[in-house]
Amino acid sequence: MRGRTLGSAVKLGWYDAGSPEWYAARQGALGASEIAAVLGLSPWQSRFSLWHLKQGNIPPEPPRPELEWGKDQEALIARRFAREHAEDGWKVQRIALYRNLVRKYQVAQPDRALFLGGGLMAALECKTDRYADDWGTPGTDEMPVYYRCQGLWQMDCFGWSRCYFAVLITGVDYCEYVLEYDRDEALELREAAEEFMASIEAGTPPNLDDHAATYRAVRQLHPLIDNASVEIPPELARQYRAALDAVDAAEAAKHAAAARILDAMGRARRATCDKQNVAIRVPSKGDAPPHLRPSGTNSRRKKAAAA
Numbered sequence: 001m002r003g004r005t006l007g008s009a010v011k012l013g014w015y016d017a018g019s020p021e022w023y024a025a026r027q028g029a030l031g032a033s034e035i036a037a038v039l040g041l042s043p044w045q046s047r048f049s050l051w052h053l054k055q056g057n058i059p060p061e062p063p064r065p066e067l068e069w070g071k072d073q074e075a076l077i078a079r080r081f082a083r084e085h086a087e088d089g090w091k092v093q094r095i096a097l098y099r100n101l102v103r104k105y106q107v108a109q110p111d112r113a114l115f116l117g118g119g120l121m122a123a124l125e126c127k128t129d130r131y132a133d134d135w136g137t138p139g140t141d142e143m144p145v146y147y148r149c150q151g152l153w154q155m156d157c158f159g160w161s162r163c164y165f166a167v168l169i170t171g172v173d174y175c176e177y178v179l180e181y182d183r184d185e186a187l188e189l190r191e192a193a194e195e196f197m198a199s200i201e202a203g204t205p206p207n208l209d210d211h212a213a214t215y216r217a218v219r220q221l222h223p224l225i226d227n228a229s230v231e232i233p234p235e236l237a238r239q240y241r242a243a244l245d246a247v248d249a250a251e252a253a254k255h256a257a258a259a260r261i262l263d264a265m266g267r268a269r270r271a272t273c274d275k276q277n278v279a280i281r282v283p284s285k286g287d288a289p290p291h292l293r294p295s296g297t298n299s300r301r302k303k304a305a306a307a
Contacts, residue, residue, distance in 0.1 A: 007121060008159035009098035012107065017071065018063055025097055027054065029107040030193050032153040036146035037213075038196045039189075043146065046211035047196070048218075054200055058220040070128040073168060077126035078112050080174055081166040091115040092124065100157045103190065105197045108157035114164065123154045123163040130170060131295070138175040149189065151179040156186040258292045270295070 004011040015022035030038065037045035044064070045053075052058045063071075082092040095113040100106040110123035127147065129135065136142020143165060151163035165177040199206070208214055261271050261279055271279045277295040284291050 005101070006095075006098055006113070006158060008102070009100050009108070009157050012097045012099050014096045015109075017109075018060070022097070023060055026107055027056075029099065029105045030153075030197070032108045032110070032150040032157070035153045035189055035193060036149040038192050039149065040209075040211075041146050041149060042213075044213065046209055046213040046217070047206040048208060048211070049213040049216065051196070051200060051205050052217050052221065055203075055205075058217055061216070066128070066130070070126075073128055074111055074126045077128070077166050077168055077174075078124065081112075081124060081126070081164070081176070084176070089117055098157065103157075105193055106153070106157050106190075108154040110154050110163070121158070122160055123151065123158070125151060125154075125163065125165045127165055127167045128169075128171075129167060132169045132173070135167060135169060135175065135177070139178060141177060141179045143177050143179070148179060152182065152186050153189055155179075155181045156189065262292055 012025055015025055026034075034042075034045065034050055036042040037047060037050045040047055049058070053060065078092055082090070092112050092114055095110055097107060097109040108123075111126045112124040114122040114124050116122065125147070134144040141148070147165065151165065155161065155163050161181045163179045163181075165179065167175050167177065169175060208218070258279075262281070265271050265279075265281060269281055270277060279292050280295045281290040282293050
């Protein structure tokens with residue numbers, strides 16, 4: 001590290017993630033945790049919600065509980081990574097927010113920077129996950145696509161060739177994954193980012209979509225209620241009513257299937273199919289009987305929908 005530059009990036013400063021200063025420093029740029037939303041790949045943000053956040057039209061959303069827990073465990077996971085690689089001579093240290101020297105829209109702040117032998121540097125991301133569904137074989141790059149975008153963006157910002165992911169899964173399983181730099185994929189991220197930033201300059205918002213974050217953003221865009229009526233197109237009214245009917249039908253089908261699974265499980269904790277987790281019985285509060293919770297692939301769907 002020399003002065004304010006690190007690799008192909010320049011230091012902007014130290015900011016607490018989620019603070020007003022942190023958001024202000026990233027206002028005219030895209031961070032590694034945001035690029036997946038630009039591509040429509042983030043379970044937590046949509047292009048629409050990110051666009052209006054960058055325009056200052058909506059406030060940042062409150063931190064999700066899992067994000068706060070993950071932040072609290074970041075230092076613990078980083079220490080575990082350092083301990084696992086103590087004999088390799090790697091130096092693991094915190095890092096400030098940096099911006100690419102050429103691409104002013106590209107900023108990044110990995111959880112840690114790794115200083116290896118011969119001056120080689122890499123990024124380290126410390127993650128927690130309640131489920132192992134989207135994580136593959138440790139030591140590979142089999143990881144959720146939105147984390148892949150994050151790692152590629154960081155490497156591209158600094159000019160590094162590798163990003164490590166240290167992951168604590170289900171609170172007890174520690175795994176490591178390695179992502180190598182891919183120039184073609186990085187160029188795709190750049191192109192998407194440049195198009196997105198151009199739309200902000202032009203004041204052209206993305207179209208509405210079915211992402212939960214888009215729905216929340218629209219609610220934030222119109223916080224007040226006037227005593228007025230708006231005539232909507234018949235097709236839109238039909239779509240809304242049909243969606244409500246579909247929700248009712250899906251809930252009924254879900255209850256029926258859940259009852260059959262619970263009946264088949266008896267006192268068992270897990271239900272599986274072809275050796276894949278389907279559902280799990282978990283204790284309820286107070287004296288209420290256990291209830292059924294999806295697991296496996298369905299749990300990831302539930303997690304994204306709840307975001």
